[in-house]
Amino acid sequence: xxxxxxxxxxxxxxxxxxxxxxxxxxxxxxxxxxxxxxxxxxxxxxxxxxxxxxxxxxxxxxxxxxxxxxxxxxxxxxxxxxxxxxxxxxxxxxxxxxxxxxxxxxxxxxxxxxxxxxxxx
Numbered sequence: 001x002x003x004x005x006x007x008x009x010x011x012x013x014x015x016x017x018x019x020x021x022x023x024x025x026x027x028x029x030x031x032x033x034x035x036x037x038x039x040x041x042x043x044x045x046x047x048x049x050x051x052x053x054x055x056x057x058x059x060x061x062x063x064x065x066x067x068x069x070x071x072x073x074x075x076x077x078x079x080x081x082x083x084x085x086x087x088x089x090x091x092x093x094x095x096x097x098x099x100x101x102x103x104x105x106x107x108x109x110x111x112x113x114x115x116x117x118x119x120x121x
Contacts, residue, residue, distance in 0.1 A: 004119055006053055015054055021062070022054045022115040025108065032104035036073040039106050040080040047111060055116020058084065061091040067098040067108040077107065 007014035015024040026046045028039035044058075051057050068077060074095070081090075091112075100108055 001121055004054075004115075015050055017054055017115045017119045020115050020117075020120040022051075022056060022113045022119070023111070024050050024113075025110045026050065027100075027102075027105050027108045032102065036076045036106045037080050040077055043107065043109050044080070044084050047109070050111075051113060054113070054119055056113050059086065059089045060114040061089075061111055062114060063092045063094075063112045065110040066093060066095040067100065067110075068095055069098065069100055069106050071097055073106060 001019050004017040005013040005015075006017070015022050017023075024047075026043040028034060028042040029046065030042055031038060034042065047061075048058060051060070066077070068074065077095075085091075098108070100106075
């Protein structure tokens with residue numbers, strides 16, 4: 001089966017799709033000085049755009065791994081999370097505390113989602 005790499009460069013691809021499953025990572029990239037809610041909102045907006053690249057949407061997200069720099073931000077993260085996903089559509093998730101390369105980043109998320117039919121082979 002073919003591996004689809006969207007916008008690949010030497011270090012990474014924006015999205016990698018294999019057998020209909022898309023993987024991608026998002027960090028806030030328009031305003032890294034935003035608070036946790038602002039950064040999570042940016043990540044979700046970016047994720048919607050990324051999902052559209054593979055003919056998908058947030059209802060088709062299978063799992064998310066959340067890398068949070070400070071667990072003091074956990075409740076605020078959950079507030080944005082709970083309002084972004086429709087009832088019954090939340091994916092499985094893990095949340096771990098991590099030090100990110102850029103100290104202005106408060107959160108990074110790794111997504112796995114079902115891609116559209118054009119990405120099954």
